[in-house]
Amino acid sequence: MSYYLDDAATNTLLAKLRQEYRLYAPKRFPLQGRFSDTDTIRYTEVSTLEEIETQEKSTYSAKEVVSPINQTLFYFTPDEYRETKEASDKPILVFLRPCDIHAFEHQDKIYLENGGLSDSYYARVRSKLRFVLLECPVGFDTCFCVSMGSNQTDHYVMALRREANGMSFQVKDAALEPYFSGATTADFTPQFVTANANKVVLPQIPNKEVLNELKSHPVWDEYDARCTSCGSCTVACATCTCFTTRDLHYTQNEEVGERRRVYSSCQVAGFDEMAGGHIYRPTAASRYRYKMLHKYHDFYARFQETHMCVGCGRCTDHCPSYISVTASIAKMSAAVAEIIAKKGW
């Protein structure tokens, strides 16, 4: 069923939901953006409608709800590894857009399926997630979700649209219906963006010969000068999952410490560095190539379902050097076509 609630009634609803659920939503933090005079919008636990940024795309993706940037795995005492516990057993309603719902399928592939091994830190939060779809008012300027097939979804328990003085709700999960008893019904079904300003044509890489030829193609050279290897693109990316494990001990007591998992990035120098100093990808261009091929070739080659990108455009939004992922894809696709034509593969 669909309903309409004004702002005050929406806040009452959120308060009721909070008795059973934790609510995570994009929230605006003024003047904390990466560029001067900009805000940052990131996922955090919320309790009121006013805290939720419903209109603009979030600066960071919803993945942080499940895999935080910095997470403690174990506490060490002299002879024990003690596993950290989840803060709460309550299920989580997370408010997010279609692309970010799709992105959880990509996250799941790595954390729950790769190698037939399931990561318990991810799984313990992921199993509690229920998706609340935030309708996109418009496609944002860097989005290319339509090209990536992530503009639509029916994988949600409830959908929302921001109205002038209230909210429209579509409730799909029967467990949520009781919260709306007595509410005004409405004729609301969420609409999806069906065209973006940006379109991409993905490269068709037919075999390993073309793939390896592409790796040494001059198309990547420009990124040596442009990409600063800051890793902002992968931190913000809805689908990137890589991390590093770091141990530390407390300065007050060296006997105790912890093991943490922190986001890592294939764009940052040293990601592939082996003990002794051997590095496979010493240049920014080689690292950018590694990321792009993972997203638009390797991930599909491994799991045979989707590419590792939902077209959210956050990598483009974040890049201090204004590297556009859609422009990079276009150049990569042209290079592939050139290789195939030249070699006749």
Add this chain to the structure above:
Amino acid sequence: MENIVKPSAHQVLEVIQETASEVTIRVASDITPKHGQFLQLSMPKIGECPISVSAFGEGWLEFTIRAIGRVTDKLFALKPGDTLFLRGAYGNGWPMEQLLGQHLVVIAGGTGVAPVRSLLQQAAQEPHLFPSVHFIAGFRNSENVLFKQELETWRKPFNAFYTLDNEETTGFAKGFVTQHLDKIPLAQLEDNYQVLIVGPSAMMHFTSLGCLELGIPQEKMWLSFERKMSCAVGKCGHCRVDEVYVCLDGPVFSYAAARHMID
């Protein structure tokens, strides 16, 4: 739900000083690995790192460790009675189905001898498993030779050939392993052989090229890869090459697959 990155505590039974910077550590454990697999060894508050099983038996495992950084320096300093945390075993290990019953050729360099050691031990003890074993091992110099006594005992059951990069002493020729590939009596092995290559990446690269030059088919060559690893369970992404995760799908790859893997 099982925590796949949680290590368990094991007691160090014995520490054998191999060289100035390498030790072999024996720990009590009921884990039964396959030849060529590795475990994540853990020093709380310092970190974890992947180390190959260099031998195993009833209730114990051995690791041969080169002190080269934060974690390995701590592992190097372990004493009998100390506690070592570990998890695994991980990886595919050597392809035993393809190896058994075939002439076995093993070419190893430096610490690369560790991941083939348990296999060679079994081959020496159970001579019926392989019609013949040809083992070429290279070390930098006489100070860097690992498993000295064991190397001597292998001269009898195997066609063993040992070499040092730029030094010649009793029992050791001079030169890189690539200069001694002619010690493999290929003509006598007919078509029934498999070649294992393990060592530093440059050594594996040139040894593979040398083997190809001798006419060894790609499908008969097996390489054990080393890559940066943080999780060993296919989650952290550090070891990925194309669609391959070295921690899950490797570390052993046939040359036919490995030759396409460009980092």
